[in-house]
Amino acid sequence: MKDTLQISVDSQKEGAVMYLQSQVDIKSSPDLRGYLLAMMRKPSPPETIIIDLNEVSSIFFRVLCCILPEPIQAFPAKIAWAEAALH
Numbered sequence: 001m002k003d004t005l006q007i008s009v010d011s012q013k014e015g016a017v018m019y020l021q022s023q024v025d026i027k028s029s030p031d032l033r034g035y036l037l038a039m040m041r042k043p044s045p046p047e048t049i050i051i052d053l054n055e056v057s058s059i060f061f062r063v064l065c066c067i068l069p070e071p072i073q074a075f076p077a078k079i080a081w082a083e084a085a086l087h
């Protein structure tokens with residue numbers, strides 16, 4: 001597994017799933033934030049965005065607290081975490 005964050009998105013009419021691989025840290029946070037903002041700025045943004053963390057080797061949660069407030073507050077889409085990754 002590479003150290004750089006890899007992001008792939010499966011978009012459907014009712015929502016999107018963002019699959020993350022590798023690490024979520026201070027270096028990768030601008031990429032993650034950019035993807036989220038780009039998805040929400042589309043003419044027809046998804047109603048729900050699920051962020052799948054199953055292939056993430058490590059997460060620096062303080063980074064998530066810094067990058068998520070703006071997308072969550074500024075756009076109507078709902079962001080959810082893939083449940084299996086949080087157990």
